[in-house]
Amino acid sequence: MKRSWIISILSSLIILGAGIAGVFYIMTAVPEDISVSAVLNQPAAEETGNQEVPKETQDIIFESQKLVVQIELDDGSVGSGFLYNDQGDVITNAHVVANTESVNVITSDGKNMPGDVIGLSRDTDVAVVRVPGLKGKEPLPVRKEDTAELLDEILALGSPLGLQNTVTRGEISGLDRTLDIEPFHYENLYQISAPISPGNSGGPLLDRETGEVIGINSAKLDEETIGFSIPISDVLPMVERWSESPMRSLPEFPELTEEVYSPVTGTDAEQASYMVQYFYDSINQGDFVTAYSLLSSSWQEDLSFENFRSGYNNTLSVQVDNLVADPQEDQVEVTAFLTAEETVDGEVKMKKYKVVYPVKKENQSVKIMSGSGEELSTDKEEE
Incomplete structure (x- = not known):
């Protein structure tokens, strides 16, 4: 050197002075003695491997990071999201923005922007935040059909521990997984080997070859380097409806108490x-x-x-x-x-x-x- x-x-x-939201554990549809949690409560995982990133992958990462944001709540909890249309709408997890109507969004270049939650599901762990400051920007390309296959190479982007512009690599190691993390029901999930950690929730899962968004990073196995991502094609019709007609009132999550969402x-x-x-x-x-x-x-x-x-x-x-x-x-x-x-x-x-x-x-x-x-x-x- x-x-x-x-x-x-x-x-x-x-x-980072900001805290990171912690979430709950629950028994899953995978072996009963394994627990799963939303990624916000897990210690950061280390990525394995020692292969240099190809030039085309570096280009995808560089361009995609500009459209991935960090989402902060007043209580100090942190999650991730990504721009999916030209109206300034950001997709994230419902558990990231539950029980709030407005959030602070931080772009990759450090700009702070206000955002309003315009869509939130009680059942599916998905939400949409409208950020006027991002209106007019070209969004990330989104794959509208579920064509992912086993061993497809992927990139997971987000803000683990609040560290923006973080990327981990891996493969799709399983398909059609089903989980229950109260109050959400997850089905048809991608199981991924890319390490995801606190703050990754709501970040995009990209196809390494095309740079298209294929999923929303949402959960991981307890103390294992196995993550789960919601296929974007499964929830795209719902988020598009919210973008066209924002919800007038948002569902509440009284079960997600302050004890559950405590800062690290x-x-x-x-x-x-x-x-x-x-x-x-x-x-x-x-x-x-x-x-x-x-x-x-x-x-x-x-x-x-x-x-x-x-x-x-x-x-x-x-x-x-x-x-x-x-x-x-x-x-x-x-x-x-x-x-x-x-x-x-x-x-x-x-x-x-x-x-x-x-x-x-x-x-x-x-x-x-x-x-x-x-x-x-x-x-x-x-x-």
Whole structure:
């Protein structure tokens, strides 16, 4: 790893003051001893694999992320949604916006916009939020017919732990799954291997080859890397009716109590540590689009994506040995100790680094602002 890129490798720390809504567990139609929950209450999952993202996939991710939003409620709970028409209408899960009429929507570039819930189902975990500020924008392409097959490659987009522009990859590992998570009944679900985590609820599931929305990420198996997505074709007629004729009154969910929807109480330091690890997972999988999106705007002005990507040409992998987060008055300073596997003059070598960098809020999103690092000596080098 080039010394000048050590700082870039660590450009991922994001901490959020907003809480993440927690949801309930319930026995499912899959084996009775396995519980399922809406994804908002789960600890963040790590994506496996070490394959570089193809260029066409990077293009799909880059364009799609612009139309995926983070949805925040007054109680601090967070979910995801995506623009599906040119009227500014955003599809999300009903459990994300239950018991509220208005929400705050944050776009991928950090803009805050008000949104009104115009459709909400008591039975199907789907809702629509109208965001006037998004009217006129070209929406994500939506697949209107259910043509998904086993092992189709997919992308799951959303805001796990409030981290926008997060993408995980996987496959459709099962079809026609049925679940019950009170008060919702889920049927004909896609079972997916792409890891989904707190805040992913309501985000789009994309076909990796076409970039079309094929589902709405909604639930996951308890402590398993198995998620479930509602086929968009099953609910499209309903959401289109809401867009044409918004509901005059919204159903209430008294069973979804404050105890059920409680914000996650993890500290800034704990969330920061997760985000740093997530960044390295992205780098190790070749997902440089996601990694680059975590840099501050000032950093991106000084560093193009092409240069950012080429800076890792000699890096094979990066292992996080230890993370130390130090919350300060207006930022969090994180020290990361790394072991990098690099190619130097045709030989593979292991090098250790220490990097320190500040993180603070920029346009309503917390970003890496700058950093400084040094290479540490190893026993072999000392000998």
